[in-house]
Amino acid sequence: xxxxxxxxxxxxxxxxxxxxxxxxxxxxxxxxxxxxxxxxxxxxxxxxxxxxxxxxxxxxxxxxx
Numbered sequence: 001x002x003x004x005x006x007x008x009x010x011x012x013x014x015x016x017x018x019x020x021x022x023x024x025x026x027x028x029x030x031x032x033x034x035x036x037x038x039x040x041x042x043x044x045x046x047x048x049x050x051x052x053x054x055x056x057x058x059x060x061x062x063x064x065x
Contacts, residue, residue, distance in 0.1 A: 004038050009060055010053070012038045018052045025050065 012034030013025060020028075026042040047059040 004035065004041060004060070006057055006061065008035060008038050009042075009056060012042075013053065013056065016053070018050060020050050022048055022050070025056065 012029035012032050014032055016025060016028055022042055022045045026039050029039045029042055041060050042056075045059045047055065050056050050059070
């Protein structure tokens, strides 16, 4: 899988409303023309619900803060 950046994820999720499910965010990313790798990463995330962009970033990039 190609590397994706936080900027890619931010662009893919433009207009997202939270809380949101991983499927909702993956569908939004597709609508926003996101790369397939970004969409798949969102779909395959272990989190099923996100309360905001920080939650998405942690899930996608595994931030262990």
